[in-house]
Amino acid sequence: MHHTASSHSGPDHGTPRTVAAHRQAFHDLLAAFARPENTEQLPLLAALGRGLAMDILAPLDLPPFANSQMDGYAVRSADIPDAGAELRITDPIPAGAAPAALETGLAAPIMTGAMIPPGADAVVPIELAEPDVFPVPGKAATVRLPPVLAGTFVRDAGSDVRAGELALAAGTCLGPGQLGLLAALGITVVTVYRKARVLLVTTGDEVVEPGSPLAAGKIYDANGTLLEAAMRQAGLDVLRTGISTDSPDELLLLLRRHSPAVDLIVTTGGVSKGAYEVVRQATAAQEVEFLHVAMQPGGPQGLGRFDGTPFIGFPGNPVSCLISFEMFLRPVLGTLLGSPAPRPAVKARLASPLTSPEGKHQVRRGTLLPDGTVRLEGGAGSHLIHALANSNALVHVPVGTSALVAGEEVEVWTL
Template sequence: MASPQPHGTPAAPAAHGTEHPRQHADAQHADAKHQARSVAEHAAAVTALLEPLRAGHRTETLPLARALGRGLVADVRAPISLPPFVNSQMDGYAIRSIDVPDGGAELGIMPPVPAGASPGALQPGMAAPIMTGAMLPSGADAVVPIERAVPDRFLPATAQPKEDATVWLPPAAAGTFVRAAGSDVQAGGTALAAGTFLGPAQLGLLAALGLPEVTVFQAVTVLLVTTGDEVVEPGRELPPGKIFDSNGTLLEAAMEQAGLQVRRAGIATDNPDRLRTLLREEGAGADLIVTTGGVSKGAYEVVRQAMADQPVEFLHVAMQPGGPQGIGTFEGRPFLGFPGNPVSCLVSFEMFLRPVLAGLLGAPAPRLPVRARLSQPLTSPGHKHQVRRGSLGADGTVELQGGESSHLMHALAGSNVLVHVPEGVAALAAGAEVEVWML
């Protein structure tokens, strides 16, 4: 990373000891920087707020088919070994390695061993046709692939080897193309650790172990409320000065994709009493309330006003976009207030709610961080963690989409990564390495 660069040069002090206007602005800016909470500190606060979602009564045991996308409550110990028996890695001939010298040998042919069969012992000087995954006969310690045999094909399935039937085979060391019992998972070992996200591969492992069900954390139910007199539901007439609500759709889709159960409460007007009533009535049974908008320091910040008598803190996080945040409880229910700009609210979800739930409950799956190189230079406020949108190409370079503004929905829609510029970095040159999160 490039070293932090200062933003401009401090102005010279004014004459006669008076404070220069620029100095006053810099002092206010320094105070704001000092008061801002770091990204890590706010993530820790969100974690503490949502820690009760890990409570024992919030778990359930589900059939594997219904557990996709959930997080595992406790370690799963393997009840059996995988594979449960020594088996063949290839279609070929099971042999005793001592029966085939360096120059190869003609061996007699025993009855074939299909997958699922329990074969008899392999006799000295004999080879047993064997299929991939089939149990290795006792006495056998290696498998020669069929393509190395002469002839390089099996007898028809309906034919039985004649007593004098033979096959020429090259030598194979003990263990060649043999899968040892327990080579994947040993019985009694940890198959999956607590907190594991259950995707197709993890559920497939549990099925292979013979487990029909699994204990997972319950899905989180979120009441999602968009606020603002200026927003209108898509599909309705758009009066002058109004905008269509994108936040509701944007966040609902992000949350549902992450496995959360979302309740939409429509758009709340800038009336604090009505918002409180809505949260009280619609929030019953929800695990978490999330609002968008109304958390800054303007004259009509309805969420701030509605939470005036609640243990809710409104603060600024040293992040761009998504600085203004609200956190606390509404009548005992966890509450998060995200900013109203579309990109800001999505970045807030991706930076705080999604990773915190992943850490607490094992779901959703965390975003995959990768390293990429910038295709162009960028600047960033050195006292903030900046999150830019970008498009990662196959060559490992990332092209920034849009600027720093938090209203650029078209740029967001054309992005496949979030680009992270840590606090303390003011500028990066083209070709600089950055961390990006795959969307």
């Protein structure tokens, strides 16, 4: 996505961009992240949390053979009439053994997961047998069994997935369940998208590093920690510099120094229309567009390229910054790279009323409660980081909705 330098001021004076349009602009800007050469092969456990770069077809049936769902007796169902039958007990079949064919009139003790012997077509659970305990191996014995339908308690070969079928689709986020499936299929190495490397720069003369003295008029930097943590959790490789001052020349030098080594630049602060907006000043000659998105919080945004490297300028307020990440960068990375997995979206009922600017998509912080209601945490302000820290969900109020009463349904993203 390329912008001309002349596009700096235009969008600020026009109609705000919709959330959907801005998310598409992110997608267009970062689309090259999903190119085929941006992949690597990793052993399964090293691929945890990564996005699968290509479809995986099952190389074998799963399970690879018909096996027993229960501890019991493998039988030929035709051997047992409606009144039941007394059958002679043959050699037991432990899990992992390759059994001989089951002859007519015999019942084979079989363990859960063990291979069904050729000829057998059903399993009678041990608790339905008389006696309901297995005999001592090698000792001649009989067992009385009730009638059973063919297929009962038998897991057929390929009943989970058949050889040649799609096991996992490209774009799947690899969690424990997905890696377990690959292991069950005998796969040891998987092709995933590389981690994107991100330069994260927080700006502002008023911001100081946590741990240093706090002079009058200064605040501790929350954005660096907040965004780096969110980015790492989303599978990004983060290069974080120290806080940049409000000197455009210093910021320009910092960006120039690091941009060749990263896939993406993300800054916080300095994107509004004030007189001292350092990010706007430092990127004045670049293909970066500054605009307003119809969203609260997080309206002011910057997007484009710095010396050809994709560039994102998030607002400086901590909550605006994180909401911007959650609304745009995180879902677009998930769509393009399969990682991170999407935030689960659920419907919940408001525990209290709310108001929202009609022309904006409002994102409130909330706590999703066990009874299916969501309690709002704090107000609509973009500085309420304590309310953010005590939330487990984002509450969405779409454009065109100015007020909702308690009990009304809203879409909620669980965090």
